[in-house]
Amino acid sequence: MSYEIVARPHQENFIAWSKDKPQVVVLSADLTNSCEVGVWRDTYPDRFFSMGMAEQNMLGVAAGMAREGLEPWLHTFSVFLYRRPLDQLQMSIAYPALPVRLVGFLPGIMTPGGVTHQAIEDIAILRAVPNMTVLEVGDATEVESVIDVAHAIDGPVYIRQLRGEVSRIFPREEPMILNRARRLSTGDDVSLLTSGIMTEEALRALPLITERGVSVDHLHISTLKPFSDPQVVQSVSSAKSAVITMENHSIVGGLGSAVAEVMAENGVGTPLQRIGIKDTYAHGASQKYLMAELGLDARALVTAVEKALGKRLEISDEELSEARVIDVHSTAKAEAL
């Protein structure tokens, strides 16, 4: 399976989108080019606010601007939006339900920057914050359309954003829709719910799995909160053998937990397997290495399906090896981080 690769899908799209929206301002904390808003800054210098490495203040400034009718779009790495300034996020932005857009880059294990740069529990924390909307993109089409989804919400929004070289999996004319999953295949043996980059990873293994006679109902999830799409209940209720979730995040508090809550509340007793980071920190290494080490890759999905069905599917490593691996030193990124 190969997809069109789009270089820096956010960069030009966000510039064009902002043109007729004078209330849109960008705040950045010394990661401007790394978050693909360097050209935006040069295009709209009066609407760009460099806040330096001072995220607690940046979130407060954004809150004040939002109170005055501006629409601040904060761009930095995810960890610097919710870990260090969580009190500011909650008391200055989330409690008053202000329309501040927190655009977080490097979700999960996307970076060799190590534990300090890897947002592995952001969804868990921000799902627990009242008034938040939590979105995660899975491809270039969603990178482009998530800004419309966020813009329409009169409240705080956190986006797990992708950058650099991003596959286009979903057609351009099918933008992200709030709280609506994309059904990528139908079946009744296994209900599979994937989010973010894990959707593409799952799509590597799924043709091999279905070839072996396993039918999979596959939903791509891009809205983690709210989490009330009726397609989710319908999918997990109809699976005969297993429900499997797959996320670039801790298995605690993210997609897997959200699905478990839906299953419990609806009396769905099918076994649930959560593929994700198993309550551990990661470290500095390549995405491919970490996905294999932490059990986040296509092989992990094959193993989960085999466990659910109680049989071997006989899928070789060679068949799975058509992985698309992004070069750490891609020219589509500002630095190797």
Next chain:
Amino acid sequence: MVTKAAVPRGKDNDAMGQIGSTIDIPRIHEIAAGIRRRVLDHTLNNNGGYMSQACSSAELLGCLYGGVAKLPALEAPLLPQPFPGTPAPGGTNRTTGAAFHGKQSPEHDRLIVSPAHYALVVYAALIETGRLGEDALADFNKDGSTVEMIGAEHSPGFETTTGSLSQALSQSIGIALARRTRGDTGKTWVFMSDGEFQEGQTWEALQAANHYSLDSLRIIVDVNQAQCDGPMDSVMSIEPLAEKIAAFGWDVHKLDGHDVEGIIAASEAEGAKPRALLCYTDPVRGLPIMQERAPVLHYLRFKSEDERARYQEAYKEMVK
């Protein structure tokens, strides 16, 4: 720059919301006396209150509400509303206690209260200046009321939720930047406490205000040198505060926080930088018997009926 000498005062102001009037200094002293009196009365009736904050900040708040902050006048005092529910996306319950500061306009100042623990004192100041109903303190800390013990953005006089201290200055920078963007001429004032200078966020904010040359931003700080655990220099020293803030690029005025004329002069002095009025205050000013409780002055709760009776006597002196 640190300025210590008082500057002659002059300019007109709109103490009563009418541009062109003069700041009425005797009136500010009346407001300050009224703040102390109301907070002591409340403390006596409820066996507890943030009394030392009233003693230290009475003249600061008297100045701010008496004309230093150019707030639009209200036609009549507003009554506190019941708690409407927590805010939610879509503008639900996005009420603000800023209504007690009058209808916002590009020309008028804004006043953001940072240390929410001063709420009782702020409410007293609002009552004294005809912005909040006379009986509002009866709702203080009552279930379902917005006259909360630790004020939040639905409480009279508050427009941010800053019980977690030091978050108002950053938000005020955002407000001031947005106001500058749309061409407002009014200033944005932030009332702060000195304890907030122990928080790192305050210094991030000072740094940003300087970077953006936010000359419309003014902070006025109650430097009472006391905090919950006791004297600040025993908890965590912040001095030399004026020199530190000046080194961050601000115009700093180091003042006696009970010298009304000095506060007015510093507020009206010329300057093109963000400005800090550091008002050194006495946490027992106007209520000297509280000195017996030093150094722990954060909250006044009577230890005996005898002690309460002596404060009752002090109250009688105040209302004479």
